Amino acid sequence: MLHVKDSLFQNFKFGAFTFLVFYSVIHSCRGESQVIGSSNPIVAQVGEGIILPCHLDPALNALDMTLEWVRPDLDPRFVFVWRDGVELKSKKHPSYQGRTSMFPDELEKGNISLKLSKVKISDEGKYRCFIPGLKKESYVQLVVGK
Structure with missing residues (x-):
């Protein structure tokens, strides 16, 4: 013994x-979970609503974590920031105001996907899904057609 x-x-x-x-x-x-995005580009048409997939594997409750979705080529780069259980709208790039959201009920299951509505041509690009507390990230490519 x-x-x-x-x-x-x-x-x-x-x-x-x-x-x-x-x-x-x-x-x-x-914090051994990995942040998993999509290895394939996400394709959307102008005006559509889409989901940029991202999740923790194995699943962890992400409700109280800080979560960041960014486009490194923008200034400010933040598309969506979740901290202390709420969205920080003041950090968001103006072109994404009112068009991004997450699934709060799914955060508890490790789903940190981003919903983007009314897709624009200018939304095309590489998105980074990042959890600062875990120092884990993944990238999702969005391709927008006319």
Whole structure:
């Protein structure tokens, strides 16, 4: 038997296997999720609403995380910022005002996809889905047709 000397587990004895499994579970919950976008371009027509896919794998509750969708070629670059459970509209590029949203009910399941409505030709480009707290990112390419 392995005796754990940590104050949280004082006076508890774990078998070596149990302790290793517990240790692995703790370490897998420390931000080991990857941010997954789409390897294929997302194609939209002008005026359509589309979803730029992005999720955490394995899924983590992202509701209280800071989430950023940016277009690196814009200034300001922010398309959508989610912090402390709300959207920060003051950071958003003016051309995206009133056209972007997320799915708050899905954030708990690790879905951090961005909904973009009334697509414009100028929306075409490379979008970065980023979680600063995890230092993880993914890119999604949007192609817009007329």
